[in-house]
Amino acid sequence: MTARVLVVDDLEPNVKLLEAKLRAEYFEVMTALSGEEAIRIAAEQQPDIVLLDVMMPGLDGFETCERLKANEKTWHIPVVMVTALDQQADRVAGLKAGADDFLTKPVQDIALFARVKSLTRFKQMTDELRHRHEAGARMGVLSQADLSKFDEQHATILAVTDCESIPALDQGSEHLPKHISVVYENDARMALEALRRGEPDLVLIDLSMESYDPLRLCSAIRAFDMTRLAPLLAIASRDETRHVVRALELGVSDYLMTPIDSEELAARVRTQLRRMRHIEHLRSSFDQTLEMAIMDQLTGLYNRRFLGAQGSRLVEEAHKSGEPLACLMVDIDHFKMVNDTYGHDAGDHILKEIAARLTTSVRGSDLACRTGGEEFAIIMPRTPRESAHEIANRVLRAVSGDKVKLDDGQTLDVTVSIGVSILHEGDKLATVLKRADEALYRSKQNGRNQVTDEAA
Known part of the structure; x- marks a missing residue:
């Protein structure tokens, strides 16, 4: 390297x-x-x-x-x-x-x-x-981390040693934040299992252990994705320099030589915990960025981009397996009138409410997305035409069954029009969506608040 x-x-x-x-x-x-x-x-x-x-x-x-x-x-x-x-x-x-x-x-x-x-x-x-x-x-999507707040979070230190306690660690408690607790473990295998469960935030490893090879424990911790970045703090005597070097090569984060000063131990622990918290923050923000790339921020449903990628995969799987796949296109009736009469805040409120009712009406295996404006698409794998109609009618009843209450206390009757299509041999995602959209248009023409099949 x-x-x-x-x-x-x-x-x-x-x-x-x-x-x-x-x-x-x-x-x-x-x-x-x-x-x-x-x-x-x-x-x-x-x-x-x-x-x-x-x-x-x-x-x-x-x-x-x-x-x-x-x-x-x-x-x-x-x-x-x-x-x-x-x-x-x-x-x-x-x-x-x-x-x-x-x-x-x-x-x-x-x-x-x-x-x-x-x-x-x-x-x-x-x-x-x-x-x-x-x-x-830089894009304004994420905020910079406030590193000072990482010191305020609870943390658990797992000390892996043959000894009953590490005096400097116990004495160092006066230098550590009150919310840091210490747990001792003399079984390296149990320590590894605890790490895999995400229980300790930092591991102290005694390189003088005789009951288990401490370097093998370091290697095992670094071998798994879920523990690869866990903070490891090694403790060694001054005649174990080669052990320390080998431990660093295996991925130990930091080390202390005996005799250990409790204040220095506390300072190194705090440094490692802050670093670990920052990594967790970076990972969380990365997950948040991915989520924002595929989610509609207003409704919490998946967006058109995710529909294109995941929907195409579901269509391909349906073709390979020979199982049926259905599609619903759903559009809120007279939505422009709502925006013009009650304002865009009311329109946003209705979009969120309809999205919530859609979510509770479809199955966990169904893919519900907001494709834009007041229009939604639902891809339903392993769903024949009859079942698709049952789900479509359930959506229709869920939306129109109860009035939508606005923030100012007013209530509105809201309905949707729905088009249904079924995957045919050779269909691409765009083809089945287009047929559902054409059926939706006929629902609009025929009076709205109804379900229309592509074959009608």
Whole structure:
């Protein structure tokens, strides 16, 4: 895996050393000698990861990281602090500034490459979701996420360990939000099942476990779609460096070395939970975008685009199976008069009410769509002509049986005209829809509020 890495240090020899190491592993490298330059390059060049020195004159690493994370163009780029400082208070300060990890000088090559690859892999996994969300936001379809609200949501931490408890985790509760709860599990298989059910929000994995291979658990979690992006936080002793590197290669999100500082643990937990919540938001917004592409926003029915795609598939399946398929075209009678007399708000209200009555009148297997204006189409697989007429008459009664009550308290009698057609051999979707539409037109001609068959 390759990546574009931005190396930031005020001392050129340090920059050259890291650059040489990274280029030897075929990473693309950009360099900056100050915090201000790093912010500008990150915004313009969009690197995959930033290696940021802490002790710099002017804008130090902490403030540079804060500005990168506050900038909408760069907040998503992983930042690793590279520093001679090895105090837990400094690591906590960096994590609170938004850093994803710390590397202590002199930087070990194995730790450097493992961390760069791990964070880059995660960024590449989420970039597509982020790009789709940003496109939706630019079009005004989606709103930008308020990341501060992610801290307010309840979360469950599952600690997988042979020990009865992790003292630093329990002690860290004073640094964690009150709505975060901790559950312990010593059976790795049960932990995996809990993850598949979507129960824990974050998993702590003790790499010193003896009852089960913890690396195999990491691999199993990353092997399934439903758990692939679950936050994994590993805990290891300082003599287990190779275990940590292997865990990062398998997809562990972050790690801590023992002895664990409770405040640092709390800071890393919060970072992982916020990242997980943001991924969930991106996924949700992507689903919302897909839904808006196929749904009629006023009525909640499927739109003409979805009718064309799904309706064609249903017609093709009917031809292959030899089963009958029927189509209804439904049009609200005198709808223009309603708009002209009572206004478009009243017209919208009627459209929504008729759509709701249509939905309750057809079967779950039927495809009900708003094709435009006051017209609706219903595709009914595995439906012979007689059954189609029964459903059409049920729709007719559902619409005309009760008056529609407007927001201002007025009530209106509303009726619909319906045309019925049946799929014939060789028919395309457009053909069967056209015949139903012609039958609908005859319903209009014959007095409205009735069902007409294509054969009439």
